[in-house]
Amino acid sequence: MTKVTLTVNGRAMSGECDDRTLLVHFIREKLGLTGTHVGCDTTQCGACVVHLDGRSVKSCSILAVQAAGSTVTTIEGIAGQGELHPVQAAFNTHHGLQCGFCTPGMVMTAVDMIARHGGDLDEHTVRHELDGNICRCTGYHNIVKAVLAANEEMQGAARQAAE
Amino acid sequence: MYATSYHRASSVDEAVNLRSSHDEGRYLSGGMTLIATMKQRLAAPSDLIDLRHIAALKGITVDGHTVRIGGATPHADVASSAAVRAVCPAICELAAMIGDPHVRHMGTIGGSIANNDPAADYPAAMLALAATIITDRREIPAEEFFTGLFETALEEGELVTAVSFEAPEKAGYAKFRNPASRYAITGVFVAKAAGGVRVAVTGAGSNGVFRAETIEAALAADWSPESPKAASIDPADLMSDMHASAEYRANLVRVMAKRAVIAAG
Numbered sequence: 001m002t003k004v005t006l007t008v009n010g011r012a013m014s015g016e017c018d019d020r021t022l023l024v025h026f027i028r029e030k031l032g033l034t035g036t037h038v039g040c041d042t043t044q045c046g047a048c049v050v051h052l053d054g055r056s057v058k059s060c061s062i063l064a065v066q067a068a069g070s071t072v073t074t075i076e077g078i079a080g081q082g083e084l085h086p087v088q089a090a091f092n093t094h095h096g097l098q099c100g101f102c103t104p105g106m107v108m109t110a111v112d113m114i115a116r117h118g119g120d121l122d123e124h125t126v127r128h129e130l131d132g133n134i135c136r137c138t139g140y141h142n143i144v145k146a147v148l149a150a151n152e153e154m155q156g157a158a159r160q161a162a163e
Numbered sequence: 164m165y166a167t168s169y170h171r172a173s174s175v176d177e178a179v180n181l182r183s184s185h186d187e188g189r190y191l192s193g194g195m196t197l198i199a200t201m202k203q204r205l206a207a208p209s210d211l212i213d214l215r216h217i218a219a220l221k222g223i224t225v226d227g228h229t230v231r232i233g234g235a236t237p238h239a240d241v242a243s244s245a246a247v248r249a250v251c252p253a254i255c256e257l258a259a260m261i262g263d264p265h266v267r268h269m270g271t272i273g274g275s276i277a278n279n280d281p282a283a284d285y286p287a288a289m290l291a292l293a294a295t296i297i298t299d300r301r302e303i304p305a306e307e308f309f310t311g312l313f314e315t316a317l318e319e320g321e322l323v324t325a326v327s328f329e330a331p332e333k334a335g336y337a338k339f340r341n342p343a344s345r346y347a348i349t350g351v352f353v354a355k356a357a358g359g360v361r362v363a364v365t366g367a368g369s370n371g372v373f374r375a376e377t378i379e380a381a382l383a384a385d386w387s388p389e390s391p392k393a394a395s396i397d398p399a400d401l402m403s404d405m406h407a408s409a410e411y412r413a414n415l416v417r418v419m420a421k422r423a424v425i426a427a428g
Contacts, residue, residue: 002169019169019211020201043199044343046265055239055268061198062269065169066191066213112264131345132263 004068008033009077017064024048026064027074035075035104039134046133049105049112050074056112058132075104078111086157087111087150096146098137109133110147119155121148165207171216175324178212179299182320185210190322192235192274195266220273220324225250231327234273242267253334253352253427254292257284260338262345273323276308279315279372281402282346282365286372288336290363291352294328309372331356333386335427337419338366341406348407349415351375353423359383362420367412369402378420391420 005014008031015030027050028034038060039047048060051073078085084092087110097103113129114121126147127140135143169191172178182188188210191197200206214220220235225246232241241247241258248255261267261275261284275285276296289296289305296303299322308316317323331354338350347366354361360382362375377394384390396416398409407415 018166020164020167022164022198022202041202043195043202043266046263049265052268056265057268058265061195061202063169063194063198063211065171066194066215068171109264129264132265 002065002068004064006067006069007071009073015064019063019065021064022060023050023052023062023064023067023072024059026067027059027072030064033074033076037101037104039101039105044132044134045102046105046109047102049108049133051108051112056109073108075108078107085111086153087114087147090146090150090153091143094142094146094149096139096143098135098139102133102135102137105133106130106135106143110150113147114151114154117151119151119158121151123148164201165204167201167208168210169213170210171213173216175217175219175299175322178214178217179320179322181210181212182322185212188212190214190277192271192277193237193266193269194274195262195270196274196278196280214271214273214322223247225330228330229327230254230330231325232272233325234323235271236273238262238267238270238272238275239264241272250330251292251328251334253336253354254288256426257288257336257338257352260284260336260340260345266345272326276326277315277317277323279309279311279313280346281312281368281371282341282344282348282350284336284338284347284350284365287347287350287352287363287365289326289328290372290374291354291361292328292331292334293354293356293358293361294326296323297325297327298323312371314371329356333427335423335425337422337426339415339419349412349419351378351416351419351423353378353382353420353427355382355386355427360386362423364416364419367401367416369400369409373400375416375420378417382420382424386424388421388424391417391424394420 001016037047039045189208191211238258334354349367350365381390396413398413401409403409
């Protein structure tokens with residue numbers, strides 16, 4: 001067993017695991033953060049997306065030991081005090097989910113996408129960026145709407161802050 | 164996944180030493196193929212030597228027209244490099260088409276070429292750009308590096324530290340991708356440089372990435388999207404699977420070459 005220490009959602013956390021333990025299992029089973037989902041087990045569906053040192057990754061395709069010493073953000077870590085993250089709020093408003101299983105991965109992907117594109121997002125780009133996330137309810141239309149709305153909202157807030 | 168022991172190397176020397184002391188060990192770069200393969204129990208390395216924390220393996224330098232990309236540089240960094248885009252946008256476009264955003268944040272150029280998946284994108288670029296593959300012990304021309312399906316000229320324990328190439332006058336990449344895996348069913352990279360035209364094909368060859376000499380000759384005579392159309396591509400040398408027959412791939416080679424020339428401008 002190896003002791004893995006990492007910063008998760010701003011808090012230093014650690015746990016013991018085998019070297020072969022996947023990051024997603026470590027997060028769910030050792031740290032008790034079950035918002036991150038295991039969907040496909042074949043690195044395709046994106047339900048397990050978390051941010052590793054600020055970049056979206058599939059936590060089912062990374063070993064927990066690889067992430068030791070890193071900073072991880074999960075779906076539990078993006079909302080403010082008693083307030084949804086703008087992407088979460090937009091998924092709610094635009095009904096960007098049906099069964100909700102893929103939603104944590106979709107939201108984490110959207111947060112990363114909006115940050116990387118600096119507000120310069122259109123429908124085509126959003127759909128391309130969602131390549132790594134599968135929604136088996138096939139609710140993509142509302143997911144795309146939610147991402148675009150969140151992007152607008154966040155850019156508006158950024159503009160206001162700048163003024 | 165079978166049990167394995169993890170080691171984190173902080174230098175190239177340390178990585179190579181660790182690897183040489185573990186016969187059944189493997190280098191772990193981004194892990195976007197290796198971890199997935201281990202999950203399926205198709206690979207069972209006794210030890211993993213993590214390369215992601217070796218600073219010397221990361222980063223991109225562009226000096227004039229010479230581009231050097233560190234082996235552990237993720238696809239996302241190549242895709243978003245303004246310096247590379249200024250001299251060879253085709254390689255940025257190629258990197259941006261690999262897998263999905265999450266895979267591009269982890270997967271690396273060194274891992275991709277060392278694995279030499281017959282449907283991977285980078286091998287086509289390396290071959291068409293006449294790149295040099297730099298390892299911990301020597302420099303290998305791309306022409307000699309890719310030797311077959313998942314086979315390379317790398318010796319046991321040899322580590323890809325970087326790739327380097329001269330940016331050509333024009334280059335373009337077009338891929339007909341598998342909609343599920345994002346791998347190339349057929350991908351063609353075209354490059355026009357002072358030394359001539361080079362065209363490399365991935366995803367189609369039954370022995371991995373290859374140069375399409377007939378298309379090279381056609382484009383050398385006339386650099387136009389219509390030139391590849393009449394080039395002869397023998398289906399006997401191509402793969403056939405549930406996604407596409409060899410004959411269909413032969414046609415895709417010509418069509419992707421046309422689109423790559425259009426992309427190159």
